[in-house]
Amino acid sequence: MGHKTYFHIKQTGHNLRQNWPTQLMTVMTISLSVLIFSFFLLIYLNIVNAGSRLGDELRLIVYLDEEVKPEVMPMYENKIREFGEVERIEFISRTKAFERLGRQLDSEKDVLADLGPDFLPPSIEVYPVRNMRNLTRLKQFSDFLTTLPAAQKVQYGQSWLERFGYFTELLRVIVILSGVLLVMATVFMVSSTIRLTVVAKEDELEVLRLVGADNKFIQTPLLIEGVLQGFIGSGCGILLLYLIFMWTTGHLSGPGFLNMLDFSFFPPKITAIIAGTSTLLCAGGSLLSIRKYMRI
Amino acid sequence: MTKSKPRNNQKPVNKQMLKSFPDDMPIVDIVKATKVYPPDIVAVQNVSLAVGKGELIFLTGMSGAGKTTLLKMICCIEQPNKGVIEVAGHDLGKIKQSEIQKLRRQIGVVYQDFKILPKQTVAENIAIPMEVMYRSPKEIRKRIDELLETLRITHKRNIQTGKLSRGEQQRVAIARAAANKPPLILADEPTGNLDPEVSGYVMELFEQLNKAGSTIIIATHDESIYRKSRHRQIELQHGLFSGHISHRQLPLIDA
Numbered sequence: 226m227g228h229k230t231y232f233h234i235k236q237t238g239h240n241l242r243q244n245w246p247t248q249l250m251t252v253m254t255i256s257l258s259v260l261i262f263s264f265f266l267l268i269y270l271n272i273v274n275a276g277s278r279l280g281d282e283l284r285l286i287v288y289l290d291e292e293v294k295p296e297v298m299p300m301y302e303n304k305i306r307e308f309g310e311v312e313r314i315e316f317i318s319r320t321k322a323f324e325r326l327g328r329q330l331d332s333e334k335d336v337l338a339d340l341g342p343d344f345l346p347p348s349i350e351v352y353p354v355r356n357m358r359n360l361t362r363l364k365q366f367s368d369f370l371t372t373l374p375a376a377q378k379v380q381y382g383q384s385w386l387e388r389f390g391y392f393t394e395l396l397r398v399i400v401i402l403s404g405v406l407l408v409m410a411t412v413f414m415v416s417s418t419i420r421l422t423v424v425a426k427e428d429e430l431e432v433l434r435l436v437g438a439d440n441k442f443i444q445t446p447l448l449i450e451g452v453l454q455g456f457i458g459s460g461c462g463i464l465l466l467y468l469i470f471m472w473t474t475g476h477l478s479g480p481g482f483l484n485m486l487d488f489s490f491f492p493p494k495i496t497a498i499i500a501g502t503s504t505l506l507c508a509g510g511s512l513l514s515i516r517k518y519m520r521i
Numbered sequence: 522m523t524k525s526k527p528r529n530n531q532k533p534v535n536k537q538m539l540k541s542f543p544d545d546m547p548i549v550d551i552v553k554a555t556k557v558y559p560p561d562i563v564a565v566q567n568v569s570l571a572v573g574k575g576e577l578i579f580l581t582g583m584s585g586a587g588k589t590t591l592l593k594m595i596c597c598i599e600q601p602n603k604g605v606i607e608v609a610g611h612d613l614g615k616i617k618q619s620e621i622q623k624l625r626r627q628i629g630v631v632y633q634d635f636k637i638l639p640k641q642t643v644a645e646n647i648a649i650p651m652e653v654m655y656r657s658p659k660e661i662r663k664r665i666d667e668l669l670e671t672l673r674i675t676h677k678r679n680i681q682t683g684k685l686s687r688g689e690q691q692r693v694a695i696a697r698a699a700a701n702k703p704p705l706i707l708a709d710e711p712t713g714n715l716d717p718e719v720s721g722y723v724m725e726l727f728e729q730l731n732k733a734g735s736t737i738i739i740a741t742h743d744e745s746i747y748r749k750s751r752h753r754q755i756e757l758q759h760g761l762f763s764g765h766i767s768h769r770q771l772p773l774i775d776a
Contacts, residue, residue, distance in 0.1 A: 228655045235652075432636055435598070436650040436697075437625030 229441075236446035237453070244422050248454065251418045255458025256465065258410040259503055262403040263466050263491070269396040270495075271488050276389060278487075280355070285363070285381040287349040287370045292318055301373065305351060308369045313352040319343050346377065360390050411458070411503060415451045415510030416517075422447065423518045430519070444515050451511025452504055459503035463496055546610055547571040548705055548736045549595055554604035556590050556760075564590035566760040567604070572738060574704075577731040579747040580740040582757035588740035589633055591757070592707045595738070596628050597621050608705070626654060629698035629735075631708040635690050637697070639683025643674065646682055647696045654701060668696040671726050673719070687714040695723055699730055706730060706737045712746055720746055 241248055293301055293316050302314050317325075322345040327334040353366060363386070367379045423430070433443055470490050491499070549572040556565040565587040572578060580588045593599040594606050597613055606613045608624060616624070629650070637646045644665050651661045669675040672692040677685060682693050691714045698706055708727070712720040724746055731737050741747065747754050755762060 228657055231658065232652050232655060429638055429641075432638060432649060433653065434622075435596075435625065435630065435632075435636065436653050437622045437627075438653040439619070439622050442653055 232442070233445045233449060236442075237449040240422050240426070240446055240450050241453075244418070244425055247418050247421050248450075251414045251454050252458045252461065254414045255411050255454060255503065255507065256461040258403075258407040259459045259462025259499065260465050262400070262407040263463060263499055264469075265396065265400045265403050266495075266499075267466065267470070267491060269393070269400045270491070272393055272396060274489075275487065276393060279389075283353065283363075283381065285351045285353065285367055285370060285379055287351065287373060287379050288346045288377045289348060289373075290346070290375045290377050292347045293349070293375075301349065304373060305349075305370070308366055310354045311351055312354050313350075315350040315352075317348045317350060319345055319347050322346070322348065349373075360386055407503070408506060411455065411506040412510035412513065415454055415507045416514035418454065419447050419451060419511050419514035420518050422450065423514070443519070447515050447519075448508060448511050451507045451514075454511075455504035455507025456500065458507070459500040462503075463491075463499060547607075548574050548576075548609055549738070550605075550607040551591075551595075552605045552607075554591075554594060554601040554606055556587075556594060556599060556601050563760050565594070565601070565757075568757075568760070568762060569604075570755065570762075572736060574736055575731070575734055577727065577737040577739070577752040579750065579752060579754040580738060580757060581742060581744075581747060581754055583742060585759075586757040587760040588757055589709050590760075592630070592709050592738065592740055596625065596630050596707055626650070626701070627703050627705060629701060629703040629706040631691075631694050631698045631706075631711045633709040633713070635694040637682045637690055637693050640681055642679050642681055643669070643677050643685070643693050643696075644679060646693050647700050650697060650700050656701075664700055665696075668699060668726075671729075672696055672722055688716070688719060691715060692719065692723070695726065699726060702730065702733065702735065704735055706735050708737065708739045708741075710741055710743070711739060712741065712743045717745060 298316055301316075305311060305314055320342050323337070323342040326345065327337055330336065351366075351370065353363070363381055364383075367381060367383075370376060370379045430443060467490060470488075474488060549570070551568060551570045554565055554568050555563070557563050568587075568591065570591075580591065582588055590599060594601055594613070595608060597616070600614065608628070611620060611624060613621075638649075647665050647668060648661050651664060656664075665678070666675070669678055672695065674689055674692050674696075677689060682690055685693070691711065695708070695711055698708065706727070711727075712723055715723060720743070727737050727739065739746070
C-alpha cells in the first residue's frame, strides 16, 4: 500500500513537471472561475443577510379613520390573527403618534409647535411572523388588513421591498450563471489538460501497457493530477477573493453602503464547500478524460 | 513431451511469479498458429511449438521469416488469425484484458525497436516494470545496480537514454526485460547492435537468468550467439519451421 501511494505520487509529479505550462494555465482558469463565482455568491449571501436583518423590522401599518377604543382592541386583534400568526400588534393612538414623531425630529421638533396632537391619524402596527415575509404573502396580508373596520390604507414599504426582491433575484441568477461557468470551465479545462497529458505520454503509456501496468497504475496519477488542479485552483481563487475582500473592507469602510450591509466573508463551512466542490468537479473532468481518451 | 526443470542449485528468479507457471505443462504452447497481415502477407503459417519451463531456445531465420511476429503473438501484441497460443496454460485468444496485464508482468520482452523512453534516464527506464509491480524503491535501486553492472553501463545510470548509442540503448532494453527476473523472457534480436564482447555479456545475463529458472526465447539471426550453444535452435523460413532443429530434439511439433 505504501509503495503504491509512493509510485502514484511520483508519477503525478512526473506528469506535472512534464506538462507544467498547461497545468499552470488550468490552475489559473480554475482560480478565475472560482473567484468570479464566489465573488457573486459573497455579494448575494450578504444581501440576503441584510434583507433578513431589515426584515426583522418589517411591519404593516394600518392607518385608521378613528381611534380604536380599548374594549374593541381584542376584536381587532382576533380579526387580524384570522389571516395568520403575527408576532406583535401595537395600537398607536393620535397622541402616541405625535409623541413618536416629536422624538424622531429631536432638536427640530419645534416645527410641530403649531400643529395640534390630533393631526396624525391613529394606526395599528402589525409585525408579521418570519414565514409571512415574502412579497406575495405580504400583499395578501395587506389586502386583508384593508378590510378591517375604519381602515383607511395599509403601508409596508411595498416599492422598496419589490426593488430589493428583484435585486436579490437578479443576483441569484448571476450566481447560478457563474456557477455554470465554474462547472464548465473546470470540467473542460481539466479534461483538456489530462487529454494533453495522455497525448504527451503516449509512448510512455504504450511501454506501461507492454510491461503489464494495471489500470490503477496508469489512471490514479491522472486522477490525482485533476484533484490537485481543483484543490490548488479553488484555493487560489478563494484566497484571491479574501484579499480583495480585505482590501475593500479596509479602504471602503465608514458610513456607506458596505457598512449598512455589515459585509462579511464566507464562514469556513461555505469556503470548504466551494473548495470541495471545485476539487470534485476537477476529479470528474479528469475521470471523463481518462475514460474517453485512454483505452487500456 | 520433454520438460526442462529449473536447476535446483540456482536461486529461483521470482518465486511468486513462478507459481503461476506450473511445471506440468509447457510454458508456451503454440498449436497451428497462422498470422496474415493485410492484404495477404503471410508472416507465420501453421506453426506449432511447445517450450518447456526453464528452457532457453533460439528462434533463428532470416529477416522477415516470422520470428518477431511469433514473439509478438506470445506476448499478446498480435493475435493469430488461426490456431491457438497458450502461455502458462492461458489461451491468449480467450484471455481477459486484466489477465493480459497480469501475464505481461510475468514476461520480460526485449523489443527489436527497444521501446525505451528517450527522455527518461537509464535507471528510470529499467525501473518501469518493477514500479508496475510496486516493488520497494530500495529493492528497485539494488536491482538496477546489479543489471547495470552485468551489462557494463553503470556509468550511464543517470543519462537520458535518447543520448545513448544504439548498442547502449539495446542493453537498457535488455536490462528492463530482465528487471523483474520474470519466468518468461522473449528477446527479439537482442544482440543486433552489439559488438561481440558486449553480446557475450548479454548472453551471460540470459544464461544466468535461465539457470535461475527463467524460460527464454531468443529470436536472432546472429549466428555467433547460437552456433556453439547447447540450447535448442529452431529455424523459421517464410513463416514456416524449416524442420531444422539442432542439438536437442525437443518439443517441436511439426507444422
